[in-house]
Amino acid sequence: MKLATIRLSDGTTAVRVDGDHLVDLGVRDVGVLLSDPEWREVALRATGPAYPVDEADFAPLIPRPGKVVCVGLNYRNHILEMGRELPEFPTLFTKYAESLIGAYDDIALAPESDAVDWEAELAIVVGMSVRRARGAEAEAAIAGFAVLNDVTMRDWQYRTPMWDQGKTWESTTPLGPFLVTPDELPGGCRPALDLAGYVDGERVQHAHTSDLVFDPVHLVEYISTIVTLQPGDVIASGTPGGVGHARKPPRYLSDGSVLVTEIDHLGRAENRAVTEVVA
Numbered sequence: 001m002k003l004a005t006i007r008l009s010d011g012t013t014a015v016r017v018d019g020d021h022l023v024d025l026g027v028r029d030v031g032v033l034l035s036d037p038e039w040r041e042v043a044l045r046a047t048g049p050a051y052p053v054d055e056a057d058f059a060p061l062i063p064r065p066g067k068v069v070c071v072g073l074n075y076r077n078h079i080l081e082m083g084r085e086l087p088e089f090p091t092l093f094t095k096y097a098e099s100l101i102g103a104y105d106d107i108a109l110a111p112e113s114d115a116v117d118w119e120a121e122l123a124i125v126v127g128m129s130v131r132r133a134r135g136a137e138a139e140a141a142i143a144g145f146a147v148l149n150d151v152t153m154r155d156w157q158y159r160t161p162m163w164d165q166g167k168t169w170e171s172t173t174p175l176g177p178f179l180v181t182p183d184e185l186p187g188g189c190r191p192a193l194d195l196a197g198y199v200d201g202e203r204v205q206h207a208h209t210s211d212l213v214f215d216p217v218h219l220v221e222y223i224s225t226i227v228t229l230q231p232g233d234v235i236a237s238g239t240p241g242g243v244g245h246a247r248k249p250p251r252y253l254s255d256g257s258v259l260v261t262e263i264d265h266l267g268r269a270e271n272r273a274v275t276e277v278v279a
Helices: 030-034 039-045 076-081 136-140 216-226
Strands: 002-008 011-018 021-024 050-052 068-072 091-095 107-109 120-126 142-149 194-199 202-208 234-236 258-263 267-275
Touching: 002 030, 011 030, 011 039, 030 039, 030 120, 120 194, 120 216, 120 258, 136 142, 136 216, 142 216, 142 234, 142 258, 142 267, 216 234
Parallel strands: 068 234, 107 267
Antiparallel strands: 002 011, 011 021, 021 050, 068 091, 120 142, 120 234, 194 202, 194 258, 258 267
């Protein structure tokens, strides 16, 4: 099953993708849908109004997640390009909901940063409340997967040893357009997918999720040991090699740059970087 959140004239609504149409589920967004323990049945039974996919205005897949937990240094090739050793445990940081944008919205280039980088990522969306989940319970907690790009202000990220201040700038992080359930994907809860990122038509990142050090099930197990994961929470699983900061010389997004993030079976986000006008 494939789900999305779209904007309408009077707000947003969750939809089910049926071919070239989107079926209205009668729920405000996918995050609200996932809070219903019967969300799968609700989504499958819905027979609301239909909207053409090619006319949809996609909102962030989960507009107001309770948590966005991000994983740093989780692809082997990216760890090596950054000159680090493979980690024993996941490196975690967080984003706030204000950082999220839709799959085709503009990325806000804040005038305070001159080093805005790209990080194509597989997002894990949580579909049930779990604490200290293990094995089958951790798998069952994964509602599905989505496209995300962890756009990062590198100059702010490295001001201190703590990364958060470079990672959660407002209106910078595309999420969506779709949530795809594990049964639709090769590998299921440990999906085997190609991932790629493009800047102005040039492929700058390319990897396979098999290169992840900590796979999605492990991440649900680890993070839920620390805190209860709730329906609609998002886990950004890390980026592969090819980021602009690791290039010599470094390369960053500029006004008008077009950032495309693609993952097999999950779709693509295409976002233009636009300098934020500050009054």
